[in-house]
Amino acid sequence: MLLTRIACVLATIDLRGRAGDATPLDYRTVVPRAVVDVEAALSVVRPVCDDVAARGEAALRELSERFDRVVPASFRVPAEAMDAAVEHLDPELRSAFELSIARRREVCAAELGPAAVDVDLAPGARVTQRMVPVERVGLYVPGGLAPLASSVIMNVVPAQVAGCRSIAVTSPPQREFGGLPHPSILAVCRMLGVEEVYAVGGAQAVAMFAYGVPGLCEPVDMVTGPGNIYVVAAKRLLRGRVSIDSEAGPTEILVLADATADPALVAADLVSQAEHDPLAASVLVTDSEALAQRVQDVLGDQVAATKHAERVRTSMGGRQSAVVLVDDLEQGLAVANGYAAEHLEVQTADAPAVATRVTNAGAVFVGPWSPVSLGDYSAGSTHVLPTGGCACHSSGLNVKSFLKAMHVVTYDRDALAEVARRVEVFAEAEDLPGHARAVAARFDGAGPESDGSDR
Incomplete structure (x- = not known):
């Protein structure tokens, strides 16, 4: 070569x-x-995340001063600041934001699909797959080399369409904007109706979402959004405590x-x-x-x-x-x-x-x-995509990223009787007799409305 x-x-x-x-x-x-050595970054972010977990807002203040060189007057962005960001938005830029939001929302609605799928396997034997939204999500928006207001749209819109009950956004505080995130980021948050926005960046933002900070931010179930290597390392460190979308490179x-x-x-x-x-x-x-x-x-x-x-x-x-x-x-x-x-x-x-x-x-x-x-702005597609070769097994952030597939199993007496012996045989082969007994108990007089005659 x-x-x-x-x-x-x-x-x-x-x-x-x-x-x-x-x-x-x-x-x-x-x-x-x-x-990109994420493992090396773990040694840097671990004490940061531990500090946020232990000391909460006091740690956020010290870390914000150390890494962002500014401490916001309030880590939660006031509603008035977001209103002002929209009010001062250039009309052409606002139009571009509105187009991007509308097209992304339309594609997300098509991605959503049916809320439930029923499969009838036999008379009285049904398995339903329900798509259940993640309850509370924390969405990270970078603010480093470029203020990615577009990432607000790419994170928030699919979460909203999925039906997530609680959505919080965080982005690093900027010294030139008095410790607030970039005005474009705040404006898009307000246009999307997001009320919970934080001026916190880096690994400490991921830790805030994962552990929660008493009196400031409730813990989330999922953290999404791209960021620098320290954000990626924090997501890797806290994965399991929270779900993450990916480790974006x-x-x-x-x-x-x-x-x-x-x-x-x-x-x-x-x-x-x-x-x-x-x-x-x-x-x-x-x-x-x-x-x-x-x-x-x-x-x-x-x-x-x-x-x-x-x-x-x-x-x-x-x-x-x-x-x-x-x-x-x-x-x-x-x-x-x-x-x-x-x-x-x-x-x-x-x-x-x-x-x-x-x-x-x-x-x-x-x-x-x-x-x-x-695609970065107005195609209607997502721009939060797998990097580093992960596209061979992973998808970009979309509505289904914020949905959990839950199976609901509903069998009646006759449907269970039809497969009972095979369930027992399977359980015995795995040396799990309690599993077999849980089925047999329903037909030996211990079960509901049983006379034991079915088997």
């Missing part, structure tokens, strides 16, 4: 001619990912393209994700060497012109970003499915047909008019 970086923005990994090698390619490892985009793709558009989409984070991954997979070169050529100018040029250069210069040259689209699909990208764009001659063959991706964006940026 040839790896080069000669007068190029992105390194080139050349897989051409490798399909027939004696040692098969492991497409999961073709493009290395950024090194740096964002990533993989563009699968052929010679028909527009190099300027491909380059722009790679830049769009690289500006998130120096560890973000931007990957182009193509069977066209000419396209790859044209993308490299235009990237130089696009990177130089972008606001966050240094951040983008660091991202694209990292081990996690590359151009991957393949023999054909068949091999390109193998790379894409092996990599299991958070965001996968398909820019090929027959993009819809190629997209149907994608099996591993957080979200798929089909054709030149469906950029990842659209």
Whole structure:
């Protein structure tokens, strides 16, 4: 496998001619990912979480001063502050928020599906699957390199549509806003009708949700939302005490393209994700060497012109970003499915047909008019997606993330009698005679309305 970086923005990994090698390619490892050591971060967040559990609001004050360099007058954001954020919102930005909310809510409503499914297995034998919303959720909204107001929508809307009884949002306090979260975040919370909002960030926010803080915040059942490595580590540490959505890592985009793709558009989409984070991954997979070169050529100018040029250069210069040259689209699909990208764009001659063959991706964006940026804001899809290859087994945050599947079993006497002996045999084979006895007792005179004649 040839790896080069000669007068190029992105390194080139050349897989051409490798399909027939004696040692098969492991497409999961073709493009290395950024090194993110969550285990190392655990040693940092453990005392933080323990401190919040032990000392509550006093710990939050000290930790806020240490990590955020500001202590809010009130960790719970006053309603007046959210009202003011909406009042001062730019009209065009408010319109963009409203469109994003409406489209995400419409897709969520379709995701919801039936509240219950009944399966009648025999006369008098029914199993019902009920979808029950999580009671109380805590939603984390990052406030680091970018104030992600869009994450409020992506977290809150599916929780609301799922029917969660209690929803709380937290985002780091900002010194420039007097210890409040970013005004855009507060405005979206108010527009969505969320009344419980906290100015708490980092691992201490996750701990606040998991343990609760007397007089301030009740414990939650589930914590969702992306964050930095310390937020991720806190979610890993407290998983089990609360449910979590995922351990989100740096964002990533993989563009699968052929010679028909527009190099300027491909380059722009790679830049769009690289500006998130120096560890973000931007990957182009193509069977066209000419396209790859044209993308490299235009990237130089696009990177130089972008606001966050240094951040983008660091991202694209990292081990996690590359151009991957393949023999054909068949091999390109193998790379894409092996990599299991958070965001996968398909820019090929027959993009819809190629997209149907994608099996591993957080979200798929089909054709030149469906950029990842659209999904970040107004497509109606979720942008809280699995990273780090987890798209091979996990889904993005959606309505079903906030629902529990509960089976309700209803058998009458005759239905139980029909299967009773097989249940007893099964239980005895597992050396659990009490299980067998619990069935037999219903037919030996000890059970309700039993005369023992059924068996």
